[in-house]
Amino acid sequence: MKQTIAFGNILLKDMRNYYLKPPNISWGIIFPFAWMLMMFVKTKSAFHIEEVFSGIVAMSILFGTTSMLSVTITFERKSRSFERLLLAPLRIELLILAKITGAILFGIFNSIIPVLFSVLYFKAVVTNWTLLVTGIILLSIISTLLGLFISVSAKEVFEAQTYSNFFRFPMIFLCGLFIPVAALPVLIQPFSYLLPVTYGVDILKYSITGDNALSIVLDLTLVIMFCFILFYSSLFFIKRKWII
Amino acid sequence: MKEKIIEAKNLTKNYGDFTAVDDISFWVDKGEVFGLLGPNGAGKTTTINMLIGMAKISAGKVYYNGVDLTKTIKKAQEIIGVVADESNLYDEMSGYDNLCFCGSLYGLSKSDRENRAKDLLITFRLNEAANKKFKAYSKGMKRKLTIAAALIHNPQILFLDEPTSGIDVASARQIRDLIKKLNEKETTVFLTTHYIEEAERLCDRIAFLNKGKIIKLDSVSNLINESKDENILEVVLDENICDRVQLSEKLNKKFTYITCSFINDNTIRIISIKPIDISPIVHFLSSENIFIIEARLHRPSLEDAFVKLTGIEIDMMKKEKEKK
Secondary structure (H helix, E strand, O other), rough: OHHHHHHHHHHHHHHHHHHHHHHHHHHHHHHHHHHHHHHHHHHHHOOOOHHHHHHHHHHHHHHHHOOOOOOHHHHHHOOOHHHHHHHOOOOOOHHHHHHHHHHHHHHHHHHHHHHHHHHHHHHOOOOOOOHHHHHHHHHHHHHHHHHHHHHHHOOOOOHHHHHHHHHHHHHHHHHHOOOOOHHHHHHHHHHEEEEEEHHHHHHHHHHOOOOOOHHHHHHHHHHHHHHHHHHHHHHHHHHHHOOO | OEEEEEEEEEEEEOOOEEEEEEEEEEEEOOOEEEEEEEOOOOOOOHHHHHHOOOOOOOOEEEEEOOOOOOOOOOHOOOOOOHHHOOOOOOOOOOOHHHHHHHHHHOOOOOOHHHHHHHHHEEEEEOOOOOOHHHHHHHHHHHHHHHHHHHHHOOOOEEEEEEEOOOHHHHHHHHHHHHHHHHOOOOOOOEEEEEEEEHHHOOOEEEEEEEEEEEEEEEEEHHHHHOOOEEEEEEEEEOOOOOOOOHHHHHHHHHHOOOEEEEHHHHHHHHEEEOOOOOOHHHHHHEEEEEEEEEEEEEOOOOOHHHHHHHHHOOHHHHHHHHHO
């Protein structure tokens, strides 16, 4: 019970202090909206929402979560308030779960605008809603965990931002968000398959068009596997680097 | 017989080849104020960090209430409150919200943490600033709220790392009074400070730590008694001396029965086993064109014991700390 109270209040504190602040809410709305608008203006009448839907959803999640978690954790470490959390009689796994849950929820929130816009305004047809929701949740988890992994390496807030961009921008091109992995040069394709976001995007594509590059079972297995690898490797480094 | 609430046995901390804490052993009795005193880099914070679970223990064991918690230090965190050397609450949250949040980390129910937060705000005379954001607090207020946050779950042991460092005199005094009151209510206090007078006033027992080793551990009265067999004279000069080392050496050479050292730019401390005859010293200094404006006999203090045992000048220790 005590652990649950602590978990809930860390999550609530992060939501109030970081994620539900007006600049972040507006980011979650404006960012995907701007991308949708750009696609619409660029392609005019020949705009096929299904082609960009998964890319915009994935990018909204990726950009919302990775930097948010890495910046907030680095900021709290710098101000030493994170020390207070480490000093609480709370299992470190649970503490980290509480920290990442806020970012995961923020990622899911970021995906709502492009989904609503695509379905209600552009009349996009989603072939499998369950898989779409699963894909959004998994992408939010994996992007958040990438943010956690970044925060373990960063000492300063600007470092966290720089590292986030270092990972995020190449992912736009490498993970099949707008350019299918198969259309990339053969030499680059192995890098795409090393990145977990590739599999998350593939799940989203399948849920919308029913067409994807890999088998859905393989996508789901690999994303979940990457989640565990990132979570436990981050935990290992946190214990090693932050409790010295 | 007193109950040992903390016991550290052969505690060691290595960072690569460097040994920050070197095989130290001590215990803290339930309800006492235990002080760890030493210069910068002596290993005080590392020792605290090992006891509270913020640093891994390289060797040795830590017992809380007789139970070995070396490998499961998280369990000890339920009964301890920690005040770090810097205030570490959330800037964007109010004082009241900060306290409630800290209470939740220890699993206190909503009503319990709210009541406790209100009580602590009154005790620390912060109730009028309860709804102000933490970032708007003065340094002294921040320190007080940080201590209040460490007490939110009624810990058995309170760890205080330099509690009055860098705050105004009034707040420092209030914090010292609060520590005394807490101790009267049976809270065990583990304190590090570089203010020797503070340690003398608050602590029951003190460990002098230098270069990772405990040089001496005893009650304050016993430590002071160590210096009682010495005569100490403080001589204030009419001007600041540039080459203090040279003048000290000259005096030590000329008067072999005394030991001289500067405690600041114009004050010499003269220590001797025999009673000190000041007239030859006055003559000698006059011949060097240095004149005495004041001379006073010094009552042995903890500071003297510290200087005698560690060879570290207090003035240097304070300057180092302030630089930090």
